[in-house]
Amino acid sequence: MTQVLVIGAGPAGLAAATAASALGADVTVLDSSYDLGGQYWRHLPSTRPTASEGILLHGFERFRELRERLENDSQVRILTLSQVWAIDRNPDTRNAGDSSVGDRWRVHVLQGVPDGHDRLALTIIPDAIVFATGAHDRTLPFTGWQLPGVFSAGAAQALAKGERVAVGSRVVVSGAGPFLLPVAASLVQAGAKVLGVYEASTISRLASGWLPRPWQLLGAPGKAAELVGYVGNHLRNRIPYRTGRAVIAAEGDGRVERVVVARLDANWAPIVGTTRTIEADAVCIGHGFTPRLELPIAVGCALSAERFVAVDHRQATSSPGVYAAGEITGIGGVDAALAEGSIAGHSAAGGSDDEAAMSRQRRLRAASTRFAARIEAAHGIRPGWSQWLTPDTLICRCEEVSYGRLCDTSAHTGSAGLRSLKLSTRAGLGICQGRVCGRTVEDLLGRLAAGGLIDTTSTDRRPIVSPIRLGELAGGTVLPPAPPPPGNTEERE
Amino acid sequence: MVSQALLPENDPIRPGGSTPIGITVDGKPATGLTGQTIAAIMMAEGRLSWRRSSVAGEPRGLFCGIGICFDCLVVVNGERDVRACQRRAVSGDAIEFQHDELPGVAG
Incomplete structure (x- = not known):
């Protein structure tokens, strides 16, 4: 039976695990967090029950269905609080010369509370890997962004959805992209006053990015409805949404007390003489997303020109037996992630290339990919920002x-x-x-640098994927007895 | 008050019962809810910073909130370098602040 390891339990990973199990694979899905859902479906812990948490989370019913199905599936093993810290080649297969075995990777995992000293070291040797590690906020720097009270947009969301804590009482949101809207909505729903959302792109660029082919949005109905919902929330709460503007400085004594907002030109350069100071105690920043590429890079996956994991129509990467889905293959939103995850899980489990179910997922994926291209056209980072x-x-x-x-x-x-x-x-x-x-x-x-940088390497390469403690590297000496996870795992010697 | 917890009676998601837990933060008692992260308990009290940066000794707290930036590190029951945004508090946890002066840099 094919052993499929899915790394990351957000929308793409959950869809991948479901699809792989449906084909009879033996599936392990692991995530570094306490709960399934990833950043997109970040939710309150089970110890904090609510009557209607779904109003905070788009598609929460879909999440609950996926979770329940996986939790009740005897072919699926769920490992939460499991941090992959390295992947290397399995020495047993490296020089075997047996092409039927192919590349086998050893995935090194630490299981236990985040950054704990007594985590359990596990090694998993799957037949196929699906990477669904997602992305995190890209945050362009500005003067004073190290002050307490400056947050990534994702931080505001995580604290609002996962904790019911507002990062500030008078909050400014600044950056670029449609994600700023749900961030503002989450802040309002957590009790903060949002003073304004400042979108760096000018209105003419937004129009050229979003309006030329509006029928393409019809192919991504969930995404369109989601955006309309956020815009509706904006209007209801009368949050000013200003385009061609950015927070270019935060000021205060030991924490944010004021932010400076400037108008930007089409290239995102601040326009002299247009600054305005706003009294605020928090500012949330997001300029799109950076994919989490260290694991795919560790196994030699080729990247695209836009620096996402390159995949074919089966979500296969350039590395044999390795698949990728979700935001690490392109920023397409939850619909794309779910479709890509389904295809990746199907492929990783050895599913056929031409099944009808996959053609539907491919249509969904194509619609979402067009959507991603429009986000980049309308909100992609412009070089003038460095002038602030x-x-x-x-x-x-x-x-x-x-x-x-x-x-x-x-x-x-x-x-x-x-x-x-x-x-x-x-x-x-x-x-x-x-x-x-x-x-x-x-x-x-x-x-x-005159003529640009000459390196072929990049800052995405991190052989040790997650900081680990020396005692954990030594292995063996500090480990408690292994629990009995069934299937293809072995205790680290 | 800057950062703050939403009171359950004002929360549109209608929270059910949850269990309070007590920890100490820099020696002083603090109360949170079972399942809350250490960072959330501190921020619910309006605390925005708890670490000093290595070079300039400037205050730092939570920045990315999802375990990427390592700005929110604390000492938990004597264990250094724990990301406060990732670790859920356990009743009785003693949280201390860590300052990571570089040799020859601290004044």
Whole structure:
């Protein structure tokens, strides 16, 4: 029986596990969180029952169906609180010369409470892997973004949906993309006053991105209804939605007390003389999403030009036996993630290429892909944003590296090497492993270096995927006895 | 008050019963609900920062909220480097703040 490992239990991962099990595969689905659902279906813990939580979560009924089906499926093993920290090749198959075995990967997992000292080390050796690791907010830096009270847009959502905590009482939302609307809605539903949503793209660009082929939205009915719902929420709560504007600075003594908003031109450069100061205690930032690529990169998956995992019509990556679905293959929203997950799970379980069920999923996926292209056309990052930086603006939050330091180091060394410039400036080398600033550092250093950067590597490569403790690396010495997870797992020696 | 918890009586999702838990934050008692993360309990009390940055010693708290940025690290029962946004509190947890001065940098 085919052993399928699904990594990530958001919409794509849950759909993949369901589809793989339907074909008779032996499925393990794992996630680093306490609960299934991922960021999109982040919800209250079971210890906090509610009468109508569904009003906070788009498609929550779909989530509950998927969860119930998987939890009651004897072919499916669910591993929550399970963090993959590395993947390497299984030495038993590496040189076997048996093509029927193909590439087998060893997936190294730590199971236990997040960042705990006594997590259990497991190794899983599946026949096929489905990556559904999702994406996190891209947040462009601005002066004062390290102040307490500045949050990623995803943080506001996670705290609102998963905790019923509002990140502030007077909140400004700034960035780009349709995701800002549900963030504002979540804040209002958690009791915050949203002073305004500032969308960086100008109205003419939004119009050219969204309006030319409106019939394409008909192919993504769930997404269109979802957006209409958010816009309706906006109107009901009278949240100002302003385009061609951005928060370019946050100020305050030890926390956010004010934000500075400027008008932007079509290239996202701030227009001189248009700044306005708003009294606020929190600001939530999101400029689209960065896919979580470290695991696909670890197994050699090719990336697309747009730096997502490249997949074919079966959701197969360039690495044999490895499939990918959801936001790591392109930012398409929940409908795309569910369709891609279904196709990936079907393919990973050895399903045939031409079954009718898959053609329906492929139509759904195609409609969502067009939707993603329109989001990029309307809201994709424009280079003028760097003009709101000052020499003192922090670029790397962990190592506290300023824009001035990046400029000076680039000028003095004349280097065009990303790796050497990172080592000289320490930008992107802190504990977040460049997840927050990596692409920004690449962007800015690339502009500073004459002729661009020369490296073929990128800040997405992280051989140790998640920080681990030395005792856990040593293995064996600190481990309690293994629980008996059935199937193809082995206790780490 | 800046960050704050929504009172159950004002919550449109109509919460049912939940169990309070007590922890200590920097030696002072704090109350949360079973299943809440350490960060959420601190933020529900209006606390926005609990760590000092390594180089400039500036206050930091939760930023990404989903386990990516590591800005929200705390010490839990003597265990360093725990992401407060990811770890759910357990009754009796002692939360302390950590400051990660680099050698030769701290003043």
